[in-house]
Every structure is written in C-alpha cells, then in structure tokens.
Amino acid sequence: MSENGIGAAVRRKEDHRFITGGGRYTDDINRPNQVYAYVVRSPLAHARITGIDASEALSRDDVIAVLTGADMAAEVVGGLPCGWGVCNKDGSPMAEPAHPPLATDTVRYVGDQVAVVIATSRAAARDAAELVDVDYDELPAVTDLASAGADGAPQIWEEAPANVCFDWEIGDSAAVDEAFSKATQTASLDVVNNRLIPNAMEPRAAIGDYDRGKDEYTLFTTSQNPHVIRLLMGANVLGIPEHKLRVIAPDVGGGFGSKIFHYAEEAIVTWASKRLGRPVKWTADRSESFVSDAHGRDHISHAEIAMNDDGEFLGLRVRTTANLGAYLSTFAPSVPTYLYATLLAGNYKTPAVYCEVKAMFTNTVPVDAYRGAGRPEASYLLERLVDKAAKVAGLTPIEIRRRNFVPNDGFPYQTPVALEYDSGDYFAVLDKALEISDYDNFAARKKASANKGLLRGRGLSTYIEACGIAPSNVAGALGARAGLYESGTVRVNPTGSVTVLTGSHSHGQGHETTFAQLVHEALGVDIDAIEVVHGDTGKIPFGMGTYGSRSLAVGGMALVAALDKIKAKARKIAAHLLEASEDDVEFENGELRIAGTDRAVTFGDVALAAYVPHNYPLDVLEPGLEETAFYDPKNFTFPAGCHICEVEVDPDTGVVNVDRFCAADDFGRIINPMIVEGQVHGGVTQGIGQALFEECVYDNESGQLLSGSMMDYCLPKADNVPNFDVATNVTLCQHNALGVKGCGEAGAIGAPPAVINAVVDALSEYGVEDIAIPATPQRVWQAIQSASR
Amino acid sequence: MDIKGEYQIGASREQVWAALNDPEVLKRCIPGCESLEKTGETDMQAKVMAAIGPVRARFNTTLKLENMNPPQSYTLAGESKAGAAGFGRGAADITLTEQDGGTLLSYTADFKVGGKLAQVGSRLVVGATRKIADDFFSKFSLELDPRAQRLDEDIEVEAAGLSRNTWLALAGAILVLLIWWFLLR
Numbered sequence: 001m002s003e004n005g006i007g008a009a010v011r012r013k014e015d016h017r018f019i020t021g022g023g024r025y026t027d028d029i030n031r032p033n034q035v036y037a038y039v040v041r042s043p044l045a046h047a048r049i050t051g052i053d054a055s056e057a058l059s060r061d062d063v064i065a066v067l068t069g070a071d072m073a074a075e076v077v078g079g080l081p082c083g084w085g086v087c088n089k090d091g092s093p094m095a096e097p098a099h100p101p102l103a104t105d106t107v108r109y110v111g112d113q114v115a116v117v118i119a120t121s122r123a124a125a126r127d128a129a130e131l132v133d134v135d136y137d138e139l140p141a142v143t144d145l146a147s148a149g150a151d152g153a154p155q156i157w158e159e160a161p162a163n164v165c166f167d168w169e170i171g172d173s174a175a176v177d178e179a180f181s182k183a184t185q186t187a188s189l190d191v192v193n194n195r196l197i198p199n200a201m202e203p204r205a206a207i208g209d210y211d212r213g214k215d216e217y218t219l220f221t222t223s224q225n226p227h228v229i230r231l232l233m234g235a236n237v238l239g240i241p242e243h244k245l246r247v248i249a250p251d252v253g254g255g256f257g258s259k260i261f262h263y264a265e266e267a268i269v270t271w272a273s274k275r276l277g278r279p280v281k282w283t284a285d286r287s288e289s290f291v292s293d294a295h296g297r298d299h300i301s302h303a304e305i306a307m308n309d310d311g312e313f314l315g316l317r318v319r320t321t322a323n324l325g326a327y328l329s330t331f332a333p334s335v336p337t338y339l340y341a342t343l344l345a346g347n348y349k350t351p352a353v354y355c356e357v358k359a360m361f362t363n364t365v366p367v368d369a370y371r372g373a374g375r376p377e378a379s380y381l382l383e384r385l386v387d388k389a390a391k392v393a394g395l396t397p398i399e400i401r402r403r404n405f406v407p408n409d410g411f412p413y414q415t416p417v418a419l420e421y422d423s424g425d426y427f428a429v430l431d432k433a434l435e436i437s438d439y440d441n442f443a444a445r446k447k448a449s450a451n452k453g454l455l456r457g458r459g460l461s462t463y464i465e466a467c468g469i470a471p472s473n474v475a476g477a478l479g480a481r482a483g484l485y486e487s488g489t490v491r492v493n494p495t496g497s498v499t500v501l502t503g504s505h506s507h508g509q510g511h512e513t514t515f516a517q518l519v520h521e522a523l524g525v526d527i528d529a530i531e532v533v534h535g536d537t538g539k540i541p542f543g544m545g546t547y548g549s550r551s552l553a554v555g556g557m558a559l560v561a562a563l564d565k566i567k568a569k570a571r572k573i574a575a576h577l578l579e580a581s582e583d584d585v586e587f588e589n590g591e592l593r594i595a596g597t598d599r600a601v602t603f604g605d606v607a608l609a610a611y612v613p614h615n616y617p618l619d620v621l622e623p624g625l626e627e628t629a630f631y632d633p634k635n636f637t638f639p640a641g642c643h644i645c646e647v648e649v650d651p652d653t654g655v656v657n658v659d660r661f662c663a664a665d666d667f668g669r670i671i672n673p674m675i676v677e678g679q680v681h682g683g684v685t686q687g688i689g690q691a692l693f694e695e696c697v698y699d700n701e702s703g704q705l706l707s708g709s710m711m712d713y714c715l716p717k718a719d720n721v722p723n724f725d726v727a728t729n730v731t732l733c734q735h736n737a738l739g740v741k742g743c744g745e746a747g748a749i750g751a752p753p754a755v756i757n758a759v760v761d762a763l764s765e766y767g768v769e770d771i772a773i774p775a776t777p778q779r780v781w782q783a784i785q786s787a788s789r
Numbered sequence: 790m791d792i793k794g795e796y797q798i799g800a801s802r803e804q805v806w807a808a809l810n811d812p813e814v815l816k817r818c819i820p821g822c823e824s825l826e827k828t829g830e831t832d833m834q835a836k837v838m839a840a841i842g843p844v845r846a847r848f849n850t851t852l853k854l855e856n857m858n859p860p861q862s863y864t865l866a867g868e869s870k871a872g873a874a875g876f877g878r879g880a881a882d883i884t885l886t887e888q889d890g891g892t893l894l895s896y897t898a899d900f901k902v903g904g905k906l907a908q909v910g911s912r913l914v915v916g917a918t919r920k921i922a923d924d925f926f927s928k929f930s931l932e933l934d935p936r937a938q939r940l941d942e943d944i945e946v947e948a949a950g951l952s953r954n955t956w957l958a959l960a961g962a963i964l965v966l967l968i969w970w971f972l973l974r
Contacts, residue, residue, distance in 0.1 A: 040873065041873070041905075042904075042905075043875040043876050043903040043905070044876075044903055044904075045903075110903065110908075126873065129872060129873045130846075130847075130872030130873050130874070131872060132872065133849075133870070287905060287908060287909060290908060488896070639841070699907070702903060702907070703900060703909065704902070704904075704907035704911065705908050706907065706911045706912075708905075708907070708908025708909055708910075708911075709909040711912075712909075712911075712912065782823075
C-alpha cells in the first residue's frame with residue numbers, strides 16, 4: 001500500500017481551509033449590486049389566504065419589492081416537482097398535489113412560504129417582513145398520524161381523500177399468512193419512529209444571479225446535488241434550459257439528506273433576480289430552518305414475526321403509517337417504501353415478508369430523507385422485534401440472530417422484498433463486535449454499576465442497509481423519475497497535475513481526499529497535485545450528487561472508469577515514446593515501463609507529450625489527456641454490521657448515560673480508514689440523538705411546532721456520547737471493481753436499536769419490555785414508576 | 790390553558806363596568822400598550838409591545854367586546870398580529886358581582902400563540918400570559934380603588950413558597966460559608 005493510496009489514513013486535504021476559516025459557503029458569497037430576501041411564512045398550520053397587504057412594507061425606502069404567490073404563479077412553469085412516484089395497491093398512482101414555491105391561496109403548515117420581501121439589507125428585509133399584513137381564514141389542522149386518518153379529520157388536499165397520499169404494499173401476503181399458520185411462536189411490536197429535525201450546522205442559503213446580457217442564470221445554493229437542482233428547477237419550475245442555468249453548491253456545512261431536495265427559496269431567488277435585475281440572496285436563520293428544512297422519520301408501525309420451535313423466523317408482517325407532511329418533498333415517497341420496506345428482511349433469511357405502508361398528508365413541514373432514510377426506520381423496527389422474539393423463544397439476542405442470519409454460503413441472497421444481497425459475513429461482524437465490546441465481562445461491569453446505584457443494560461443490533469444508490473433501471477422500475485448513475489472526469493494537466501471533476505458532492509464527507517487517493521493509487525501522481533472539483537454544473541459534465549452513501553460506490557466508480565481510460569491512453573502514448581508495443585508497457589508507481597526492462601517514462605512525461613505533441617502518434621491518437629466516464633451501478637451495495645451499546649440508567653432520575661458503544665461494520669474495501677471512522681462517529685452520535693434526545697413535537701390542535709428551537713429540540717452534545725470503539729470486517733462488494741459499499745449512514749441506522757435494546761435490558765428487572773423512543777429521562781422514570789407499582 | 794383571577798374592588802359595579810369600557814383606562818392598564826382607539830361600538834384597535842420568552846414584538850391587536858351583559862359580564866376577545874414573530878389570540882371572560890359593598894371582578898382568560906412565538910416560546914407562554922393578565926387586572930383594580938385586593942392568592946402563595954425555599958437555601962449557603970471561614974481561620 002502506498003503512503004497516500006487506497007487504505008491509507010491520509011489527513012483530509014480540505015480540513016486546512018475549514019479550520020482556518022478559508023471555507024467558502026453560500027452565505028460567504030456576495031454578488032455586486034446584491035439585494036436580500038426574507039420569506040414571510042405562515043404562522044398558521046392550515047388557512048386560506050384572504051389578503052396580503054404589503055403597502056406598509058413597500059413604503060420603506062430600503063424595500064425593493066414584496067412578491068407573492070400570485071406574482072410567481074403568473075410567470076413560472078410549475079410547482080416544486082416530486083422525483084419519485086409510488087403506486088397504490090391497486091396500481092393507481094399516488095395523490096400528487098401541486099406544490100407552488102409561494103402559496104397561492106392556502107397555507108398548509110406553519111412555515112409555509114407566503115411572500116418574499118426583498119430589500120437592500122438582510123435586516124431591512126426582515127424588518128419589512130414584520131409589516132406585511134396577511135389575512136387568513138383559519139382552517140382546522142392535523143399534525144399527527146393517528147388523527148390524520150381518523151373520521152372527520154381536517155382534509156388537507158382535495159385529491160387525497162382521508163389524507164392518504166398512497167396505500168402501498170410489498171411482499172407476498174399469502175405466503176406470510178401461511179407462515180403464521182405454521183408458526184409455533186410469535187412476537188409482536190408496536191413502535192413509533194420519532195420525527196426528527198435535521199439541523200445541519202450550516203443553515204440553507206441561496207443566491208440567484210441573472211445576467212441580462214447573456215440571458216443566463218446562476219444559482220448558488222446549499223445543495224448536495226446541484227445538477228439535480230438544475231434539472232428540477234430549470235425544467236419543472238422556472239422553465240430555464242440547462243445551458244442557461246448554472247447551479248453552484250460551494251462548500252456546504254452538512255446535509256444529512258436535508259439538502260438533497262429542491263426547495264422553494266432556490267426557485268424564488270432565481271426568479272426574483274431576473275424580475276428585479278439584481279442578484280438576490282436568502283439565508284435561513286436557525287429558527288427558520290426548524291420550519292423550512294424537510295424533517296425526517298415519523299412512522300407508526302405494528303410488526304409481527306412468526307417462528308418455529310427453534311426460533312427460526314418463518315414470516316414477518318409489518319403495517320406502517322408514514323407522515324409525509326403537507327406537500328411531497330423531492331424524494332419523499334421513496335423513503336417509507338423502497339428505502340424502508342425493502343430492508344425489512346434485515347440480515348435474516350426470513351422466507352416471507354409482507355409490508356403495507358399508508359403514507360399520509362398532515363399539516364406539518366414536508367418529510368423526506370434524513371441520514372439513513374427509511375433504513376433506520378426498518379432497522380429499528382426489526383431489531384427491536386428480534387429482541388422481543390428472542391425473549392419469546394427463550395434465546396439470547398445473539399443466538400436468535402445467529403440462527404437466522406443469511407449464511408456465508410448463501411450469497412448472492414434474494415430477499416422476499418426485492419433486494420439481492422451480493423456479499424456479507426454477518427457472523428464475523430457479530431463476533432468482532434462481541435470481541436471489542438468485551439461482551440463476556442458484562443456481569444462485572446453491571447455489578448460495578450449496581451454498586452453506584454445505577455442499572456446497567458446492554459443491547460445489540462445487527463443491521464443491513466442498501467447503499468450505492470442506485471442501479472438506474474431498477475430505480476426506474478420502482479418509480480424513480482431520474483437515473484442514479486454518476487459521472488467523473490479526470491483531466492491530466494500538461495505538467496502532470498490532475499483535476500478531477502466529480503458529480504458527487506462533498507458536504508463533510510472528505511471526497512477531496514478519498515477521491516484523490518483513488519487517483520494517486522491509479523496514476524501515482526502526488527496527492528497534493530490532485531485537485532477534486534465538485535458542486536458546479538458549469539464545470540462538471542453531469543452528476544446525481546451525494547446521498548444514500550453513494551459517493552464512493554457510484555461516484556468513485558465513475559472516476560475509476562475514467563482513470564482506466566486515462567491509463568489506456570497513457571500506455572499508448574508511452575508505447576510511442578518508448579518505441580515499444582503497447583502490450584509490453586506496464587503502468588506502475590507513476591511510471592510506464594517496458595515490462596522486464598529499465599526503460600521507462602514517467603506519467604508526467606506522458607502528460608506533457610499529450611499536450612505538446614511534437615513526438616506523438618497524431619495519426620492514430622488525439623492530443624490531450626482528459627477522460628470522462630459515466631458509471632451506473634449494477635446493484636445496490638449492502639454494508640452491514642453489529643453495534644453493541646451499554647447504558648447506565650439512574651433509576652432515581654431516569655437519566656440514561658451511554659457508557660460504551662462498539663461498532664463493527666462491513667463497509668467493503670476501505671479507502672481511508674480515518675475518514676470512515678469519522679463517518680461512523682458522526683452517524684452513531686446522530687443515532688444516539690434519535691434514541692435518547694431528539695423529538696419533533698407538534699401541538700396537534702393548533703398545528704404549531706413546539707420543539708422549534710435548540711431550547712426545546714435536544715441535540716446530542718459531546719458529553720452525551722462515550723469514546724466509540726470502532727472496527728471493521730471486510731467482505732468485498734461483488735459488483736464494483738473497488739469492492740466498496742459505503743459508510744455514511746451506518747451509524748444512524750445501527751445505533752438507535754442498540755441503544756433502546758440496552759435501555760430495555762437495563763429496565764428489565766422492573767419488568768419493562770418496551771420504551772418509547774426517544775428514551776428521555778421522563779419516559780424512563782415513568783416506565784420505572786409504573787412498573788414498580 | 791386557563792388563567793383565572795379575582796379582585797375585590799372598592800367601587801360600584803357600574804363604576805367598574807364603565808371603566809372596563811373606557812379606552813383610556815384600558816390603555817393605561819394594558820402592559821406595553823402604545824395606543825388604543827375605539828373603532829366601533831364594541832371594537833378597539835391597539836398596539837402593544839410585549840415579550841414572550843426571547844421574542845419581543847409589537848402586537849397589532851384588534852379587541853372586541855362580546856357577550857355584553859351590562860353591568861354583569863362581557864368577553865374581551867383579542868387577536869394580535871406580530872408579523873414575522875407570529876400571532877396571539879385570546880379571550881377573557883370577565884364577571885362583576887356585587888360583594889361586600891364593592892365589586893368582585895373575576896376573570897378567566899385563555900391565550901394561544903402561533904408562528905415563531907409558539908416555536909421558541911410555547912413553554913413560556915403560560916407564564917408570560919399569566920403575568921400580562923395579572924398586570925392588567927392589578928393595574929385596573931388599583932385604578933379604581935387604591936386598596937383593591939387580589940382574592941385568589943394561589944399564584945402569590947406559589948411565589949412565596951418558592952421564595953421561602955430560596956431564603957432557606959441562601960441561609961444554608963451562608964451558614965456553610967461561615968463554618969468554612971471559621972474552620973480555615
């Protein structure tokens with residue numbers, strides 16, 4: 001292994017600029033003659049707009065315009081599009097109501113965009129927004145899933161009777177019924193997956209800049225996928241052809257899914273910049289992010305599992321209701337369906353699985369993908385249920401899992417819910433986790449905790465996820481309205497440095513380092529002479545962006561394909577320079593050598609010859625050394641792992657302290673172990689956040705968001721998490737040349753069930769079998785109190 | 790949320806009723822009231838500066854007198870808009886009863902907020918509203934009778950209980966400090 005190649009813990013190239021204040025985020029960018037937008041949002045969860053009086057705001061000298069839904073509707077092509085269609089059980093399409101960037105006649109959640117004030121400064125726009133007088137006729141609202149489906153519930157959309165967006169199913173219902181009829185033991189679980197608010201460190205921002213001379217638009221935005229935004233906004237909302245619209249997503253401070261989607265503000269500033277003839281900038285403040293960034297999770301499920309006498313799973317039946325919020329966000333329908341129910345087989349060889357999902361509209365912020373997107377919901381449900389099943393079957397949590405794992409010789413494994421797992425060794429990651437968690441000495445630690453008056457519990461989860469999203473033909477068959485390949489360009493510059501243009505986008509993942517390692521490994525170019533460029537539709541041929549742990553498995557593979565083309569051409573050039581046959585030229589360590597001789601040219605010589613083709617086979621080869629490749633994955637990738645958590649619960653206060661957390665993961669081949677470890681740390685911390693702290697709460701009567709600030713929405717902090725013990729066990733992905741699977745979401749998927757299983761274990765001496773998530777001190781204390789009585 | 794209060798005012802029921810319908814009196818008594826004008830027989834328009842938790846905003850308020858039953862009772866209903874800060878909406882049922890040669894004023898108030906006010910201040914709304922209502926009715930009672938008394942003392946009792954604990958804690962802390970000082974001398 002080279003010092004900076006595949007497998008090396010290369011320090012992140014991007015960190016120097018980040019930690020020295022050199023990062024350049026959207027809000028750091030200012031355009032000449034720029035003005036500022038502030039969005040007037042609905043304070044009501046559901047209401048008809050009966051009038052907007054902006055006269056007082058417009059009377060201010062520093063206010064340039066107040067634009068409303070009516071202004072926008074008259075000029076734009078359409079509403080914010082949904083990129084994924086899901087069908088009902090009977091094959092009919094889902095309800096897909098219009099989503100105007102600015103509400104025209106009705107608002108449907110607190111935070112819905114009503115008007116935009118544009119002024120000469122941010123403060124002026126904000127002050128003037130206070131003066132915009134909007135009259136509403138309030139309508140009854142509904143925010144929770146149970147009420148949304150009740151008889152007589154307020155109707156949010158005419159086209160969605162009973163607030164149902166779609167009623168979907170997957171799997172073989174009859175086969176599951178048969179499994180239950182044969183079962184000798186069953187276990188069941190009712191479970192809520194708590195609604196989360198993403199809270200990326202950098203709030204969203206956007207600048208629209210219209211160039212009248214060229215009739216061209218530039219949008220700077222906090223996006224995980226600028227090309228997707230260009231496609232959706234250009235074609236569906238504003239009617240701007242691709243060649244007239246450039247979307248730049250510069251440094252982005254965290255996304256976690258919430259910056260995948262095309263948001264109203266992007267369309268508003270782009271449209272307004274042409275209308276006003278000035279660049280328009282919008283930056284969210286933190287409070288605004290709480291009510292305008294897509295939320296995550298929010299499921300209610302009932303699950304049952306059928307077993308034989310040996311505790312082997314025969315069938316799984318799941319009924320889920322999912323909250324989509326008031327409008328369909330960009331990829332919302334895919335999350336509680338194809339990213340969720342397809343993962344319900346887990347790591348297990350359960351022969352029959354059936355899941356039905358009813359997705360509901362409510363008067364809440366739209367819900368879409370958030371770190372893990374569907375897979376944490378599946379993993380949480382399944383791993384809680386498996387622990388319950390272990391109790392019923394009288395087996396340990398380890399034994400029941402071992403009895404049901406897909407065996408190592410069972411790959412490729414076709415699940416009953418559409419996916420085909422290509423590789424894995426679930427036994428090995430379990431064993432690895434047991435080893436690093438010092439599993440066998442738990443009793444001594446439990447005693448030590450008891451001596452302090454604390455209840456120690458341990459929980460484990462074994463998870464699988466589908467990453468490397470996605471094979472386009474498969475995704476298309478499942479309702480995706482786009483391809484999910486990736487592009488990569490490798491541009492070798494005349495003096496031998498390399499510029500990489502990738503359609504993936506880095507917003508914390510460290511692509512500038514990981515992708516440089518791929519190039520270094522292939523071409524031997526010094527890692528400091530490799531520049532990774534991303535996030536600009538004006539520079540990069542095309543891209544589908546970063547989400548679903550896809551960057552390396554899809555974007556990295558596109559680069560590998562481009563690098564293969566570079567190597568092939570370099571060998572041709574070298575063969576000419578060395579006057580040898582191309583077949584005899586080997587490419588190794590940055591040199592192209594005639595095999596078995598000491599005659600070689602460096603890669604730098606080849607690059608120079610390609611751009612200064614004085615001695616060059618011009619009759620058969622073009623000058624230049626730049627190659628582009630598009631890569632469409634053959635399958636999803638399937639990272640898997642085992643997480644083990646130990647908690648200490650204070651029975652007097654209900655406070656849960658995560659004392660130990662071990663993660664053993666199989667991410668396939670690892671390019672940079674340090675970056676992988678960082679991704680696991682971040683994911684696990686978010687998972688612990690979901691398990692113990694984070695909960696989005698709406699007042700169901702008024703529809704107001706109650707957990708709308710950092711005072712009320714509790715994010716995990718450094719002192720809430722222990723030092724993590726992290727290990728990997730590698731099985732290679734079978735369908736990509738790198739053998740990589742992806743690691744970005746694993747922590748958020750594996751951690752919540754491990755933590756909750758540990759809390760339930762700690763409380764088991766009180767007879768507690770279940771606890772609602774997040775396991776806040778209040779909930780834990782109440783569980784103890786009601787059990788003690 | 791229901792907020793309640795009772796005041797014994799040394800004035801006739803008619804006097805109290807008249808004051809309750811006098812915009813000038815209301816203006817003086819509503820905390821943070823910057824202006825208040827009568828816009829109809831039973832309608833008023835007010836501008837009120839108020840803070841709920843971290844949100845401080847100017848509330849453009851429409852007040853409406855409803856369920857008029859002079860001189861016994863009415864409902865004071867209000868709707869406030871605070872621009873980007875959101876809105877508030879509330880009503881107070883006010884009853885006047887002749888008692889002990891004066892008038893017993895009792896009220897039940899309800900207040901709801903929305904938008905940013907609810908987002909960052911919902912936990913603080915009960916306390917803030919209680920204080921606003923309490924300030925208003927105290928001022929109003931004193932306006933008519935400098936010796937007016939609040940009868941339901943539950944809130945004060947709560948507050949006193951709290952402060953008693955605070956005093957005990959403070960006394961304890963001083964004691965500990967004294968002992969330390971004594972030992973270390």
